[in-house]
Amino acid sequence: MLKPSPLLRDLHGDSFASLSQRTQHDFAIALAETSSIGIEKAQEKASQLYARILPEGQYTSGHKFWDIVDPSNGKSIGQVWLKITPDGASAFLYDLFIAPPFRHQGFGRVTMTAIESFASERGCSSIELHVFPENTAARRLYHGLGYNDTNSPNVLRKFFLPCPTLLP
Numbered sequence: 001m002l003k004p005s006p007l008l009r010d011l012h013g014d015s016f017a018s019l020s021q022r023t024q025h026d027f028a029i030a031l032a033e034t035s036s037i038g039i040e041k042a043q044e045k046a047s048q049l050y051a052r053i054l055p056e057g058q059y060t061s062g063h064k065f066w067d068i069v070d071p072s073n074g075k076s077i078g079q080v081w082l083k084i085t086p087d088g089a090s091a092f093l094y095d096l097f098i099a100p101p102f103r104h105q106g107f108g109r110v111t112m113t114a115i116e117s118f119a120s121e122r123g124c125s126s127i128e129l130h131v132f133p134e135n136t137a138a139r140r141l142y143h144g145l146g147y148n149d150t151n152s153p154n155v156l157r158k159f160f161l162p163c164p165t166l167l168p
Helices: 013-034 039-053 107-121 136-144
Strands: 007-010 063-070 075-084 090-098 126-130 155-159
Touching (some): 007 107, 013 039, 013 075, 013 090, 075 107, 107 126, 107 136, 136 155
Parallel strands (some): 090 126
Antiparallel strands (some): 063 075, 075 090, 126 155
16 A cells, blocks of 8 residues: 655644754764764764754755645654755755654655655755664665765755756
8 A cells, every 4th residue: 555645834833843852862872972072072063063054943944944844644654854055056954854653655756756846946956964873774774776985974965957947
């Protein structure tokens, strides 16, 4: 039986606070595990980085936040954080989170397709993302979707043509 395709819904209020706390926490844990700094220093670095990347929180220009919604019941099954570069040529996927009960069911793949369509429709010709080597399921998903390793450690990129309807 096919799973319904998830929908992307603008993220607001408590959902943004949840994404903010989760992404900072997850980044601090990963940083502490992959470097020689302790968890307290990693948490401090994560907080500083987050403040620099999102000086206006969810209203920071160029950033887009969504809940991933199961259309069969309207409930959130995950979240997305995407940034379109100021020149509109590319995007960076800061976060794709699928709640554990919904993983390995195709929701990540369908959500990535929706993210790519969104970026393409805005004129982007590539998306980059960061994924730690130990996140093998995510790496398998991204490689399967055509993302390739770059010269930057743990950064993957996919090139595509911008939506032809937007080209001059």
